[in-house]
Each structure stands twice: as C-alpha cells, then as structure tokens.
Amino acid sequence: MKISGGAVALVLCALWCSRGIVPAARAQAAERVIIDTDPGTDDALAMLLALRSPELRVEALTVVAGNVTASVGVENALKIVSLAGRCDVPVAEGAQRPLHAKLNIEPFWNGPGGLGGAELPASNCKADPRFGPDVIIELVHKYPHEITIIGVGPETNLALAILKDPTIVPLVKRVILMAGSISGGNVNGAAEFNVYCDPDAADLVFRAGWPITMVGLDVTEITLISSAQVDEIERGGSAEAKFAAAVARFQVGLYQGTGFGGGAIHDALAVGAAIDPSFLKLRAMHIDVETEGRIARGETVANRLGTVDHVVDKGDHLETVGVDEVKPNAQVAVGIDSERFLKLFIARLSGSGAGATGSKP
Numbered sequence: 001m002k003i004s005g006g007a008v009a010l011v012l013c014a015l016w017c018s019r020g021i022v023p024a025a026r027a028q029a030a031e032r033v034i035i036d037t038d039p040g041t042d043d044a045l046a047m048l049l050a051l052r053s054p055e056l057r058v059e060a061l062t063v064v065a066g067n068v069t070a071s072v073g074v075e076n077a078l079k080i081v082s083l084a085g086r087c088d089v090p091v092a093e094g095a096q097r098p099l100h101a102k103l104n105i106e107p108f109w110n111g112p113g114g115l116g117g118a119e120l121p122a123s124n125c126k127a128d129p130r131f132g133p134d135v136i137i138e139l140v141h142k143y144p145h146e147i148t149i150i151g152v153g154p155e156t157n158l159a160l161a162i163l164k165d166p167t168i169v170p171l172v173k174r175v176i177l178m179a180g181s182i183s184g185g186n187v188n189g190a191a192e193f194n195v196y197c198d199p200d201a202a203d204l205v206f207r208a209g210w211p212i213t214m215v216g217l218d219v220t221e222i223t224l225i226s227s228a229q230v231d232e233i234e235r236g237g238s239a240e241a242k243f244a245a246a247v248a249r250f251q252v253g254l255y256q257g258t259g260f261g262g263g264a265i266h267d268a269l270a271v272g273a274a275i276d277p278s279f280l281k282l283r284a285m286h287i288d289v290e291t292e293g294r295i296a297r298g299e300t301v302a303n304r305l306g307t308v309d310h311v312v313d314k315g316d317h318l319e320t321v322g323v324d325e326v327k328p329n330a331q332v333a334v335g336i337d338s339e340r341f342l343k344l345f346i347a348r349l350s351g352s353g354a355g356a357t358g359s360k361p
C-alpha cells in the first residue's frame with residue numbers, strides 16, 4: 001500500500017501531538033537552556049516541565065548543593081532524566097558548598113531523599129564527569145549568545161563559572177533566576193532560600209552585568225497548585241505524571257494550614273519564564289544582595305526609584321544635595337498570570353497537551 005507524505009505527517013502528528021511532542025522542524029527553533037538546580041521537590045517539577053516543553057532544549061543540568069547535598073542532587077537529577085527517557089541530557093555535579101557560608105540543606109522542606117518522599121526507580125543514566133561550572137562555561141562558548149541559564153538553586157555554580165571565566169558574561173543570552181524577593185523572605189523575614197544559602201555568590205551573579213530576570217517569591221508565592229490540579233496531573237497516568245503528582249502533593253501538604261491555600265512550585269515558574277516570558281509582568285530595578293546584615297543577610301534589596309540620595313559630608317553633619325542615578329541590573333517579576341501558567345504546567349506534566357503557549361499557531 002502506498003502512503004502519501006501528508007498521510008504520514010498526519011499519523012506522526014497524531015502520535016507526537018497527543019503526547020505534547022512536536023515535530024523536529026519546530027524543535028530546532030527551541031531555546032537552548034542550562035538548568036542549574038538543587039533537586040529538590042520543586043526543582044524536580046521544573047526539570048520535568050523543561051524536558052516536556054518543545055520551546056526549550058535542555059543542554060545540561062548542573063547540580064548545586066542547596067535543598068540537598070550536591071551528590072544527592074545528582075542522584076535525583078539522574079533519576080528524573082531517566083524517568084523522562086532523556087539520558088542524552090548531561091547531568092554534572094557542581095559546588096558541594098557555598099562560596100563562604102556553611103551549607104544549609106533542607107530535609108524539613110523537601111522530605112526524605114529530597115523529592116517529597118516520592119519513589120523513583122534507579123536511574124539508567126550516568127553522571128557527566130565534568131564539574132558543573134565547567135559545563136556552563138563550555139556550553140556558553142559552544143553556543144555564544146544562544147544559552148539561557150535557568151538558575152533554580154543557590155547561585156554558587158553560576159558565581160564559580162563567572163570567577164573562572166568572566167568572558168562568558170556577554171556571551172550568555174539571558175539568566176532567569178528563581179531567587180530573592182522584594183516583599184520579604186521565606187527562610188526568615190528578609191531572605192529567600194536560594195540567596196540566603198549563598199549570598200556572596202548571588203551578589204556576584206547580580207553584579208555580573210548579564211541580563212537577569214528575577215523570578216522571586218513575589219510571584220512564586222501567589223502561584224499555588226491545588227489538590228484538584230494535582231489530581232488532574234495524576235490522571236495523566238504515565239510514570240512521569242504520577243511522580244510529578246506525588247511531588248506536587250507533598251508541596252500542597254507542606255503549605256496546609258499556612259494560609260497559602262495551595263502548594264508553591266517556585267522553580268517551575270523560572271522555567272515558565274523561559275517558555276513564555278509573557279506569563280510575567282516585569283519591572284526593571286537595581287537589586288543589591290545583603291551579604292553581611294545582622295538580620296537581613298541574603299535579602300535582595302530592590303531600588304525601585306532608580307536613584308540614591310547624593311549625600312555630602314559637611315564635617316559636623318551630612319547634607320543631601322541631590323540624587324544619583326542607579327542603573328537597573330534585573331527585570332524583576334512583580335506580577336504573573338498564575339492561571340495561564342498553571343494551565344500550561346498541568347497540561348505539560350499530565351501529558352494531556354501542549355497547554356496555552358504550545359497551542360499558539
């Protein structure tokens with residue numbers, strides 16, 4: 001029997017499109033991303049979202065110590081790429097501890113093994129022997145102006161990459177960070193966990209001069225997944241969907257009784273920002289990281305006005321005589337279309353479709 005090209009395309013699309021996979025022609029246009037991560041519950045969800053999104057091409061996962069130790073993080077990342085059938089994605093271990101601070105892992109917030117107690121089979125994939133920051137450096141030079149770095153852990157690996165090879169800075173397309181907050185912390189009143197873990201690294205990363213999108217608690221704590229939405233993911237029925245649902249259910253449980261009304265999936269929003277920046281409302285600001293404060297170490301301090309007072313020392317007193325301009329160093333997410341993002345997140349993780357962005361012509 002002779003089958004026409006059109007018929008073949010129809011059959012392939014029926015297979016691919018129903019699984020949320022797009023044909024090669026579209027995949028070629030995908031954005032190259034490196035995900036720097038400390039997996040970690042919401043990191044796991046972020047990784048799966050990226051691996052299941054045709055808009056992105058995951059060039060590597062570089063692992064940093066944070067939610068869990070770097071070696072546990074690598075094991076978790078390897079299990080996740082294996083689950084997704086993506087042993088082709090390099091998983092490289094990076095920094096085992098912050099630049100100067102003492103490592104602070106978070107079993108309380110991530111459950112046993114770091115994945116909310118969700119069980120995964122042993123991985124079929126092997127770790128890349130290279131050091132995570134070296135992988136970042138190599139990929140940025142291999143694909144100048146094409147790489148988006150999505151940082152969803154403490155910024156240690158990114159800082160080490162800059163310190164070792166500052167020439168990467170102008171060659172990176174953009175850096176999307178799940179980091180910080182301009183409205184209070186989650187570790188304490190001031191600091192968000194990733195920045196709190198390694199404020200010195202975050203300070204370097206914010207001062208580097210590359211284009212940063214900061215996806216902080218200001219938007220991640222108002223984008224909450226509900227139990228009903230977790231059930232929807234689980235009904236997808238695949239091993240990935242069941243795993244994602246188990247992790248997301250852990251997150252919902254964590255936030256029960258806190259007044260939040262759902263589970264935060266912080267890191268997934270940084271991946272969402274790479275898939276479709278229009279989920280976010282951004283505002284250019286200058287962000288300074290407090291590296292020393294008595295009660296605010298790790299705070300991301302936002303200058304919303306773009307100026308600082310120009311103060312002159314007059315001997316026995318100081319005088320403000322004007323203002324000096326401060327240039328923005330980040331696009332800070334100050335608003336989000338949570339409903340549209342969650343729709344995409346659920347569609348991609350359940351495998352029920354491409355979600356809103358993917359269904360655009």
Ligand code: BDR
Nearest residue numbers: 040042152193194266267
């Ligand atoms: C961030 O800290 C970690 O606990 C999460 O994985 C996320 O990256 C939220 O503050």
Ligand code: CA
Nearest residue numbers: 040043152153
């Ligand atoms: Ca994380």
